[in-house]
Structure formats: C-alpha cells, structure tokens
Amino acid sequence: MGMAAGGGGGFQSEINVTPMVDIMLVLLIIFMVVTPLLQHGVTVSLPQNMNNPEEDTRINNETAIVIAIPNDGEYWLGKTKLTKDQIKPKVETMLGNIKKEEDKIVYIKSGVGVSYGEVVNVINEVRGLGVDKIGLVADKKKKAGSTAPAA
Amino acid sequence: MAMGGGKAEGGSKAVPYINVTPLIDVLLVLLIIFMVITPLKPSRFQADIPTQRDPNEDLSKLKPNPLTLVVSISTDLQLKLNADNIGSVNDTAPLSQKLLQLFQQRKEQHAYKPGMETRSDLPESERLEKTVFVKAPRSLKYGDVVKVIDAIKGAGANPVGLQVDDLPQ
Numbered sequence: 001m002g003m004a005a006g007g008g009g010g011f012q013s014e015i016n017v018t019p020m021v022d023i024m025l026v027l028l029i030i031f032m033v034v035t036p037l038l039q040h041g042v043t044v045s046l047p048q049n050m051n052n053p054e055e056d057t058r059i060n061n062e063t064a065i066v067i068a069i070p071n072d073g074e075y076w077l078g079k080t081k082l083t084k085d086q087i088k089p090k091v092e093t094m095l096g097n098i099k100k101e102e103d104k105i106v107y108i109k110s111g112v113g114v115s116y117g118e119v120v121n122v123i124n125e126v127r128g129l130g131v132d133k134i135g136l137v138a139d140k141k142k143k144a145g146s147t148a149p150a151a
Numbered sequence: 152m153a154m155g156g157g158k159a160e161g162g163s164k165a166v167p168y169i170n171v172t173p174l175i176d177v178l179l180v181l182l183i184i185f186m187v188i189t190p191l192k193p194s195r196f197q198a199d200i201p202t203q204r205d206p207n208e209d210l211s212k213l214k215p216n217p218l219t220l221v222v223s224i225s226t227d228l229q230l231k232l233n234a235d236n237i238g239s240v241n242d243t244a245p246l247s248q249k250l251l252q253l254f255q256q257r258k259e260q261h262a263y264k265p266g267m268e269t270r271s272d273l274p275e276s277e278r279l280e281k282t283v284f285v286k287a288p289r290s291l292k293y294g295d296v297v298k299v300i301d302a303i304k305g306a307g308a309n310p311v312g313l314q315v316d317d318l319p320q
Contacts, residue, residue, distance in 0.1 A: 116292065120315050127203050
C-alpha cells in the first residue's frame with residue numbers, strides 16, 4: 001500500500017484547493033458588496049436606466065463638490081452630514097480650491113424618492129456663490145453585453 | 152505499483168493537484184460578476200441654474216426671447232411645453248418628438264443663440280438656440296423630474312436650465 005500522495009513523516013501537508021477557493025470567493029463577494037458603500041459615504045438611490053446622461057469623471061475628483069441627498073432633509077457632503085445652513089459655507093471653502101472656471105460645478109446626488117423641493121433648496125444655497133452649473137448625478141442604462149466601460 | 156502522476160519524489164513534498172478547469176470556470180464567473188456589478192463611470196445631467204436674483208433688477212425691461220421653451224410639470228405629472236399640454240412624466244415620447252421637430256425647424260431656419268450668429272468656427276449644434284427650461288413644483292419626486300430632463304436631453308436640448316424661483320408647492 002503506497003503512502004498518500006505528499007504525506008510523510010506524520011505531517012499532512014496536502015492543500016485542499018477547493019475549500020480555499022470557496023473561502024476566497026466568499027471574501028471577495030463580501031468586499032465587492034461593502035467597498036462601494038464605504039467609499040461614497042452614504043448610499044443614495046440614484047435614478048437608474050437613464051438614456052442620456054453624459055459621462056463625467058470629474059465627479060470622482062477629490063476637489064469635486066458632491067452633495068448627496070439620500071432622504072428629505074438630509075444633506076451630506078462626502079462623509080459628513082450637514083444642516084441646510086452649513087451647505088453654503090462649506091461649498092464656498094471648497095470652491096476656493098477650484099481653479100478652473102469650467103470646473104465650478106456642484107454635483108447633486110439625490111435619491112429618486114426625494115422631493116424636488118429639497119434639490120431646489122440646495123440649488124438656492126449654492127447660487128449666490130457664483131455657481132451657475134449643477135450636475136444631477138444619475139446612472140446610465142446598462143446595456144446587456146456591454147464590455148467594460150472605455151477609459 | 153507506480154504512484155499516480157504529479158508526485159515528484161517520495162515522501163516530503165506536498166504537491167496539490169490543481170484542477171485547472173474548475174479554476175478557470177470560477178475565474179470567468181468572477182469576471183462576469185465584476186463586469187456587470189462594477190459601478191460605471193459616473194455620469195450626470197448638467198443643468199444651468201440662474202444666478203442670484205438681484206432684488207433691484209427691473210424685470211419689466213427684459214424682453215422675452217420668442218424662442219424660449221419652458222417645460223412645466225404639474226403636480227399630477229402632466230407636462231406642458233410653453234402653454235401646450237404634451238404628455239406626462241411617464242409618457243415623454245410626445246415631448247421628445249415635439250422638441251426634435253422644433254430643433255430641426257430651427258436648424259433649417261438657422262435660429263442661432265444671441266451672439267452666435269457669426270461664429271462659424273463652432274459646430275451648428277452649439278450655435279442653435281436649444282435652451283429648454285424646466286419648471287416643477289417642489290412637492291414632486293426628484294425621480295420624475297429627472298425622467299423629464301432625460302427626455303429633454305435626449306431630444307438634444309442644450310443647455311437645460313432649471314427654474315428655481317417662484318415654484319409652486
């Protein structure tokens with residue numbers, strides 16, 4: 001009777017690859033689900049399946065001003081929750097960091113169920129600072145079979 | 152009896168038999184999951200907002216632009232283009248069509264934005280007057296307003312302006 005493959009000296013050093021891959025997959029899925037939530041500070045149910053938004057990678061810039069409105073009355077700038085009165089001064093400081101005129105744009109990530117009046121409130125707060133463009137963040141329709149987005 | 156393949160020498164080394172086929176299956180599945188779930192490049196609708204209203208400004212001196220287009224949404228989700236009823240938030244096709252028609256007309260008539268008449272260095276689509284304003288009551292859901300903006304952008308409006316003063320509740 002031959003010895004079990006790889007075994008010797010009483011130590012079992014044969015690696016079962018199958019359970020290892022299972023565990024790795026589970027870990028990977030956990031990360032995939034948790035990481036996007038951590039990065040963007042607060043989850044917002046953005047409008048989905050829109051046909052015509054334009055891509056704008058400046059939204060992910062560190063200097064980008066992104067105000068998230070997950071629910072009525074909640075205003076978030078990055079990971080910090082703000083009251084309505086804090087929006088204007090905070091945005092003003094961030095605007096000071098933006099050099100180019102065409103980058104003076106405030107992005108609003110609002111959830112589909114939020115009332116439009118809330119978005120208008122944010123717009124009114126920001127108007128006086130010389131901002132004349134806002135970006136309403138929305139998700140583009142995912143086409144079935146599309147390849148990874150072009151860089 | 153000879154040992155099965157894969158074992159280099161007797162005794163001390165552990166040589167795992169890696170089945171490559173399931174490994175590739177698993178990797179492919181992962182890849183497909185990533186391609187579908189990974190957040191796309193962020194995208195947004197850019198819209199213009201009016202500057203702070205100057206309380207001293209005399210509005211009666213402003214001349215209305217005959218080419219102005221205002222899409223109003225009412226609280227019961229019906230749409231109006233200037234003064235004409237034209238579909239609803241859930242049926243934006245008539246609005247898109249009408250706008251496409253209008254813009255096509257303007258293209259034929261060379262209806263340019265004020266100041267763009269002589270700028271032949273810019274492409275037609277930037278010179279034509281295609282501004283559309285959106286007016287919606289505050290109580291409307293944001294999702295509905297975005298659907299309308301989506302339809303307007305699809306018809307080629309550029310820029311889209313949001314009216315934020317004097318909104319109904």
